[in-house]
Amino acid sequence: MEVGIEEAPGRGVLPNGYLSDKLLAYNAGTVLEAGSDTTASTMQSFILFMISHPHVLKKLREEIDSVVGNERMPEFEDQENLPYLVACIKETLRRRPPAVMGIPHSSDSDDIYEGYLIPKKSSQRFMENENKSTWGSGPDFKGRDHFVFGWGRRFCLGQNIAQASFFIVLSRIVWAFDLQTPSDPKTGKPVVPDINNEQATYTDGFLSFPKTFPVAFIPRSEKKAQIIRKAFEEAQDQWEYLGLEKDSR
Secondary structure, three states: OOOOOOOOOOOOEOOOOOEOHHHHHHHHHHHHHHHHHHHHHHHHHHHHHHHHOHHHHHHHHHHHHHHHOOOOOOOHHHHHHOHHHHHHHHHHHHHOOOOOOOOOEEOOOOEEEOOEEEOOOOEEOOOHHHOHHHHOOOOOOOOOOOOOOOOHHHOOOOHHHHHHHHHHHHHHHHHHEEEEOOEOOOOOOEOOOOOOOHHHHEOOOOOOOEOOOOOEEEEOOHHHHHHHHHHHHHHHHHHHHOOOOOOOO
16 A cells, blocks of 8 residues: 555655655654753752852853853853853763763674673663763863764764753853852751762662752842843743743743
8 A cells, every 4th residue: 555655654755745744743842851950950950059169150151241241141142252161061961960871772793892791681871971090080170071972873963952952041040140058057068969889869760850959049149130030021022023922920
């Protein structure tokens, strides 16, 4: 039986060369599904690492303040002048990738790699991100450049949109807010989750999130609070222009 292009599995390309509405909808849904949770997980981990490493946050804030100033929020064009922020984002991905270094694979047969025997049917999982001989610090957090999106056939298709999302959101959070944590009533020290205790601090599953932790976002100044409110109002106007419902919260 002959199957039309519209119904053919894995196709969805029309005779005129365009994609069908169904395939476009699937592609859009795939981008949303694949990118929303992974991006949210990384951003939450970034906040967690910042409150766990206040000296890193201080240095990061100094870089952003020197480049952006107090009269505007960071823009995409600022990225090339904020190398430490980019390094901290990539270091977050090294320390806590949202998919926890992907899916374990099993070897089909005995193999030898650089003199090391990999037995048949053994589970393989690449953990180079935690290799102290490579990074020196292992689980410690140090802002630095790090390649995290893979390569070849397994290259992350969402790399560019993910990096853009990380940059614009996290740069504006650091620019705009102080991150405050509650203090222990006995010791007076900040109450911060142990980032090296995975079971206590992170959820289980293929995609892992930080468990709920207390942190307050306090505007660093009234001037910056006004800029944030104005940007929110402009975003609301854009939503309304597109025929979408405004945020009524």
